[in-house]
Amino acid sequence: MAETRAWWPGSHAQVLDAASSLRECATPAELEEAVCHLLGTHWRRIHEKHDTGFRPQEWLDELLEAARPRAGEPAVRRLLYGIAVTAPPGLAGLALDLLGTAGTHSVDGEEPAWLSVPPTVTASPDIQMLRDVYGLRFGLLAQVTGPDTQPRTYLFDMDLCHGFYQVLASGYHPDATAAATAWRALVGVSSAGVEPVAAPADLLPHLLPGGGLIDGIFGQPLTDSHFHELFRGDRVVSAIADALDDAGRPITWPSADPQQATDLARSLADRFRTWAAHHDVDLPPAGGPDEDVVVWMLHDWVTPGTTEQLCLACSPHRIAAFTAYLNDDWQPHDRSRALAVLEPWARYCLERSGVTGVPAEHTLAWAARAAREPEAVGADLGNDLNRPLDETTVT
Numbered sequence: 001m002a003e004t005r006a007w008w009p010g011s012h013a014q015v016l017d018a019a020s021s022l023r024e025c026a027t028p029a030e031l032e033e034a035v036c037h038l039l040g041t042h043w044r045r046i047h048e049k050h051d052t053g054f055r056p057q058e059w060l061d062e063l064l065e066a067a068r069p070r071a072g073e074p075a076v077r078r079l080l081y082g083i084a085v086t087a088p089p090g091l092a093g094l095a096l097d098l099l100g101t102a103g104t105h106s107v108d109g110e111e112p113a114w115l116s117v118p119p120t121v122t123a124s125p126d127i128q129m130l131r132d133v134y135g136l137r138f139g140l141l142a143q144v145t146g147p148d149t150q151p152r153t154y155l156f157d158m159d160l161c162h163g164f165y166q167v168l169a170s171g172y173h174p175d176a177t178a179a180a181t182a183w184r185a186l187v188g189v190s191s192a193g194v195e196p197v198a199a200p201a202d203l204l205p206h207l208l209p210g211g212g213l214i215d216g217i218f219g220q221p222l223t224d225s226h227f228h229e230l231f232r233g234d235r236v237v238s239a240i241a242d243a244l245d246d247a248g249r250p251i252t253w254p255s256a257d258p259q260q261a262t263d264l265a266r267s268l269a270d271r272f273r274t275w276a277a278h279h280d281v282d283l284p285p286a287g288g289p290d291e292d293v294v295v296w297m298l299h300d301w302v303t304p305g306t307t308e309q310l311c312l313a314c315s316p317h318r319i320a321a322f323t324a325y326l327n328d329d330w331q332p333h334d335r336s337r338a339l340a341v342l343e344p345w346a347r348y349c350l351e352r353s354g355v356t357g358v359p360a361e362h363t364l365a366w367a368a369r370a371a372r373e374p375e376a377v378g379a380d381l382g383n384d385l386n387r388p389l390d391e392t393t394v395t
Contacts, residue, residue, distance in 0.1 A: 004052035008059060012066040015042055015079070022078040028085070028114050028147040032232075035082025040227035047222060056214075056230055060087060064094050071098045074111060084119035085146055086232040092119070117147045123154075123239035125247035128176060129199035129207070130183055132190040133359045134315030136160045137391050138207050139183035141176050141196055142240050154236045155179040157186055157388065158207050160310060161317040162325075163303040165206070166386040167213045169225040170233045188390030190315070190359060201249060206310060209237055210253040221384055254305035261304040264311065268302070269295045272348050281344045284337050297338040297345070300325065314349035315359075316366040320394045321385075323370045324378035339374055343367040362392050 018038055025031040047054070064083070070076045077099060084095040096119065123144045130139035140156040153176045157169040169186060173179035176196055184191045199207070213233040214226055244251050272294065276283050286292035301322065302311050319342060326335045346367040350360045370377040381394075389395065 005055075005059075007046065007050055007053060008062060009066070011042070011046060011059070012063045015039065015063060016067060016070060016076060018042070019073075019075040019079040021075075022082065023075050025078065026112075028081075028117065028119075029150070031078055031082050032085050032146065035079060036086055036228050036230075036232055038079075040224070040230055043230055044222075044224065044227045047227075057088065057091065060091050060231060061094070064091065064098060068098060071101060077111065077115065081115055081119055083231075085121060086235055088231065088234045089238050091231075092235065114147070119147050121146050121235055121239045123236065123243045124151075125240070125243040125249060127199040127204060127208075127240065128196035129203070130180055130191065130194050130196055132187050132194060132315075132391055134190055134318070134355060134363070134391055135313035135353055136310070136315050136318055137187050137190065139180065139187075139196075140199065140207055141179050142236060143176075144172075144236055144239060153179040155183060156207075156209065156233070157183055158209070159317075159386070159389075160206070160313075161315060161391070162321045162381075162385050163301070163306070165209060167209050167226075167233065168386055168388040169223070170213060170229045170236075171225060186388050188392055190391040202307075205251055205253050206305075206307065208240060208251065208253075209233070210241070210251070213237075221387060223387075226386070256304035258304050261302045261306070262299060264308060265298040265302045266295060268308075268311065269298050272298070272345065275348050275351075276344060279344075279347075281347075283341060283344065293334060293337045294341060296334070297341055300329075301345075309353075312349045312352045314346050314353065314355070314363055315391050316362050317389055317391045317394050319346060319363060319366045319370055320377050320379070321381045323374050324380075324382035327374055327378045328382040335374070336371075339371040342370050359392070366394070 015038065021038070022031060022034055025034050043056070060083070067076055067080060071080065080095045080099050084092045084099065087095060121144065123142050128141040130141070131137070136159065138158040138160070140158060142154045143151050144154045145151045152172045152174060154172055155170060156167055159166045159168050173182055180196055184194065213229060214222065241251055269292065273283060284293045286294070323339065323342070326338055330338060343364060346363050350356070350363060355363070366377060
């Protein structure tokens with residue numbers, strides 16, 4: 001572990017020295033953005049330079065320890081204040097403690113009055129949601145208030161097309177209207193005309209990124225947005241969870257129960273076979289309880305902890321992402337049999353989820369093409385999971 005993190009001390013020193021640029025900030029909001037930019041730009045560079053040691057929360061913890069001897073410097077105090085506003089609660093508390101310890105020993109004895117305003121971050125418990133026509137791409141909108149007391153809207157662009165959430169982009173916008181406009185621009189035609197509604201209590205736990213904004217294993221490629229919101233996004237999630245708890249609506253994130261997923265996959269397979277029989281659709285015969293390619297496929301389609309409603313949502317992007325998985329992880333013979341099942345399975349899902357017309361035609365076209373050109377349909381989606389895509393064209 002020490003070897004993989006050998007670059008950390010030099011990295012911490014670079015950030016502390018770069019904090020000198022923060023002295024130009026004139027307001028708490030300006031400082032907050034500048035600290036996100038400073039840390040995000042630094043992490044972008046180290047991701048390009050290093051291959052190991054990427055543990056952001058632990059890195060930030062040690063940055064605070066490295067800042068302790070310099071906590072009285074005006075520039076470092078501004079860095080600490082920015083971290084106290086943007087870091088998850090535990091680390092924010094450490095930054096605030098350092099500010100308090102060094103408060104009477106600052107080098108020049110002068111700092112703006114707003115630097116003494118408590119760096120609180122609060123969110124409204126009334127989360128709004130945007131959902132595209134296919135039902136797997138979401139925008140979460142939260143009203144958040146920081147030290148400057150001016151509410152802003154924080155947007156999470158959430159994608160469930162790989163069977164688990166990916167945060168494609170996140171960040172502040174002046175209000176809900178601006179956030180919704182930005183989200184529709186990211187998603188494409190499948191979001192046309194979508195307006196925010198209250199996020200359903202049973203769906204919110206599957207969308208709010210309680211496990212963190214960046215998945216260190218699968219979350220690639222990382223964009224400027226990911227780096228900029230590296231710490232702040234998790235702080236906003238914590239503020240939302242606190243607000244829901246205070247409102248008497250505590251959020252409980254789903255547990256990944258493999259048995260539940262297995263039972264749901266088998267139930268869906270049975271219902272799918274019944275549907276196929278009534279629609280003159282030929283499916284590969286089941287050779288026995290453990291020799292059914294339909295069950296095998298649906299077992300991989302269903303993610304533990306996911307609801308049946310989300311499992312039945314189907315889009316061109318979902319088809320392409322699942323094809324990439326089959327390309328990467330299945331043996332050729334069984335893969336070709338599973339790919340042949342994708343088109344009727346997509347038809348079944350679309351009927352159950354109520355998607356019709358042109359959007360349904362797009363999904364069915366991608367599913368039919370997957371059987372003919374799996375490499376073209378899957379493309380790089382097996383590796384590039386969190387790249388913002390148009391849900392219809394998958395570009």
